[in-house]
Amino acid sequence: MSKVFFFNIPFHGHVNPSLGLVRELVKNGEEVIYYCNESFRGKIESTGAVFRGYSDKFYLDENYVTYNLTDLFQVHLELSALILDELIEDVKKDKPAYIIHDTMCPWGKHLSKITNIPAVNTFTTLALEPDGFFLTAGFALALAFTIVKNIPNMTKIRKTKKLIESKYNIKVSSLLDIVLNKEELNLVYTSKEFQPKSEKLIKRYRFVGPSSMYRIENMPELKLNRNTDRPLIFISMGTIFNNNIEFFNICTKAFENMDIDVLMSVGKSIDIPSLSIPDNFTVKYYFEVPQLEILKECNIFMTHGGMNSTQEGLFFGVPLIIIPQQQEQAHVAMQVVRSGSGICLKKSKITSELLKNTVDKIMSDRSYRENALRMRDSFIKAGGPGKAVKEILLYVGRKKIINTSI
Template structure:
């Protein structure tokens, strides 16, 4: 049995995919010490892992939202500088055999470099790699504009970068490295069929399929008052982008007279009593909805395009209508369209007529359902948590042999 440090950020979209992997590691006899915040303790401990709270210096939490990539650079690099000394002491005390970290945890990569411990990186979204993913001109321009517009932020970032490099004698190769944190082996929670240009990434990347559906949902059973002969549309904008009341009002206007049933999941800041709810609608707060159970019986899933939600829908063969709220979700939506599993709509153009038209299109075109089922098969064939653990143990075993020699 080996001791493992697992580092993640405190967001459902990053924690949920890791739970199946952690549970499988524990099943294989590994002792996993999982770093996060108290709000995720119950989820993490349900896998059999040992929960360990980040230092009080760690100030990132699930309420943090930014569209500014230079803010991400600054915050994540700053966090690394703040907690590295304490993590080094933890390594000295616990002596982990290897480290697993989320792709947005630079402190995981930095700690591995400082202590010379083997590390595995995990991608909760599609792998962003220059030779394996064609970055759109719009993305490149937006990144350049954001950088120029936020020069004070970038000065702070470079100052932190130099401080880390000088103190710990390691190299932070680029700003994107702060967000990607690639290692010799990188686990991607999707299939090679869903990943664009996956054939160019097969050496360092292991496409093990989605894992978030292996989590345990501590949500009471939701009884829907619906006509089971009608198709069910599930609308959910995830756990972050779910407080746009204008969008939800547009949905009720679009589908109130359609011969379908609708379950709509909304954010905590929405006062449901203020919504005009048609008879064919059920409206619940997102934490009241057992998403995995609902996806088993719904016909269409309208979502923001978060990687977990997207792949959970496809895992159950459900066609998608994606309305991206930020750049990463737009990349995911591109793959849904490329694979013929659904439709992508710009949020600025998602009026009631377009929403209704999109639902009618999926209801009448069986190819969306057929392609979603094909993608489901690719996810299953990727191997899931079992394959991921095999890849991890094989890699760590090889590193041990090299170190002995």
């Protein structure tokens, strides 16, 4: 049995995919010490892992939202500088055999370099590569423009980068290295079929399939206001982009007279009694909805296009209507459209008529369902948490042999 440090950021979209992997590691006899925020303790401990909270210096929490890449670079690099000393002390005390970190945890990669402990990187979204899907000339131009507009942030980033490099004698390769944190082994929670240009990435990447559906939700049964003979539409904008009351009103108007049932998940700031709710609707707060159970019986899933929700829908063979709220979700939506398993709509163009027509189109065309089932098959074939653990143990074992022979 080996001891492993697992580092993550406190967001459902990053924690949920890791839970199946962690549970499988524990099942294989590994002792996992999982670093995150207190609000995720219950989820993490349910896997059999040991929860360990970051220090008081770690100020990131699930309420943090930014659309500015330089903000993201600055915050994550600063967090690494703030907590590295304490993590080094933890390594001395616990002596982990290896490290697993989310791609948004530069402190995991930095700690690996400082202590010479092998590390594995995990991608909770599509893999990013210079010759891959995201990092196109347009992306590079947009990034350059953002940098020019945010000189104060860039000054802070350069200062923190130099501090880390000089204090710990390591190299922070580039800005993107702060949020990519690639290692010799990178696990991607999707299939080769869903990942764009996967054939160019197979040397250092292993596509192990989505993992968030292997979590245990531990939620009470949700009774829906529905006629079981009618199709069920599930509307959920995730845990961050779910407080747009105008959008929810458009949904109720679109579907109130259709021969369907609708479950709509809303955010904490929505006053549900203030909504005009048609008879064929059930409206609940997102934390009341057991999403995995609902997806087993729904016919169409309307989502913001977060990687977890998207793949969970496809895992159950459910066609998707995606309304992206930011760039990463737009890229995920493009893959859904490419696979023929759903339709992407621009949030600025949403009307009740458009939503109604889109639902009608998917309901009348079986190819959306057939293609969703095809993506499901690719996810299952990828292997899931079992495959991920095999890749990790093989890699760590190989590194151990190399280090022993030196």
